[in-house]
Amino acid sequence: MLRPASLSITLRKKIPPLCLVTDKDGVLKGVIRPAELAFYEGPSVVGSVMTQLPALLAQDTLSRARELFAQTQADALAVVNEQQICVGVLNRLSLPAKSEKKSFWQDLLRR
Numbered sequence: 185m186l187r188p189a190s191l192s193i194t195l196r197k198k199i200p201p202l203c204l205v206t207d208k209d210g211v212l213k214g215v216i217r218p219a220e221l222a223f224y225e226g227p228s229v230v231g232s233v234m235t236q237l238p239a240l241l242a243q244d245t246l247s248r249a250r251e252l253f254a255q256t257q258a259d260a261l262a263v264v265n266e267q268q269i270c271v272g273v274l275n276r277l278s279l280p281a282k283s284e285k286k287s288f289w290q291d292l293l294r295r
Contacts, residue, residue: 201260202273205234210269212239212262239264242271249274250282 203216214234224233238252239262252261253276263272 201275202258202262204262204270204273205230206270212264212268212270215262217258237261239268239270240274241266246279249279253279 201218204212205214205216206212214231215237216230216234220233220235237256237258240249240252242263242265249261252258258276260273260275262270263274265271
């Protein structure tokens with residue numbers, strides 16, 4: 185049997201890290217982060233809630249993605265093509281760990 189406390193944890197909804205705002209053609213206009221939604225009650229105009237965050241281009245490197253995450257402190261970034269049409273979202277947690285180059289001597293010491 186579930187206790188009330190565990191039941192409330194089970195029923196908690198997962199909030200997306202980023203809501204994308206696009207026009208009718210899919211061109212990215214802005215984003216809404218969950219933290220921004222906490223300050224608005226009732227009906228609000230999307231333009232008053234959304235933020236302009238830089239987006240990644242689909243062909244950007246992982247270095248560029250890390251750079252934008254560091255600049256914006258965002259948990260997720262929109263990914264767009266050359267026409268600024270949103271093609272996806274990159275979550276900070278899905279970036280692979282930065283690999284450290286090991287010297288020959290460090291490698292020898294680990295053996």
